[in-house]
Amino acid sequence: MQYYEDLVVGAVSRYGRYEVTREEVIAFASKYDPQAFHLDDDAAAATHFGRLSASGWHTASMTMAMTVANMANNKQAGLGSPGIDELRWVKPVYPGDTLRCENTLLEKRRSKSRPEMGIIKGETRVYNQHDELVMSFRALGMIATRDPAGTD
Template sequence: MLHYEDIEIGVVQKFGHYEVTRAETIEFATKYDPQPFHLDDDAAAKTHFGRLSASGWHSAAMTMRMIVDNLKKNEQAGLGSPGVENLRWLKPVFPGDTLRCESVTLSKRRSKSRLEMGILQGKVTAYNQNDEPVLIMESAGLIAVRDPQAPLAE
């Protein structure tokens, strides 16, 4: 199990494989983001997208799925997240695309109020099959500390 002490700043992790389907794109948009360019080929063709595109929120959800799968695979002692500071959709995601991710820990610190956890600041970039970045987000993550009684580093 990977804990706070095991995480290194600056190490890039590459992970994930998510095939974007037309059915899932329409299903997600129908439920959460029912704009015409996410639902209808003809309507989408008349926009700057040029064709049916996934909702940005769907792109974020697919990215999150790859992140969680990676955390489980690496048996990381994750404790959730207090939020995302920066989320940008850089390029449309289309049915037929295949997504993957790269993440890097930018900084880390121990919590002063909850000694059993550390706080990681990281950046995740999702790429399509052409290695074009489609989404980037920076966020904080909470992770268990192996030895909560160890002194806090100054």
């Protein structure tokens, strides 16, 4: 199990591989972001996207799927997240793209009120198959401590 004490500020982790499909782009947009450029080829062609593109919220959801799989793979003692900051959709994501993630641990501290958990802050960057940045954000996370009485 990977605990708060095991995490190193400055560490970079690279993970994930998510193939974006046309069917999933349309299904997600139909339910959660039904804008024409996420649903219809002709409508999308008439926009700055030039073709059907994934919703930014779909990109965030695909990123979350890769992140949770990575946490499970590393047996991380994650306890959820109080939120994200600075979410940026830098470049459109299209059907046929393959996404991957990089995360840098920026900060960590023990919770003053809950000694059984630490608070971490990381920056996640999502890239397509051409190594072009498509999305970035900073997130806070909560992770179990191995030793609630410990110090940093």
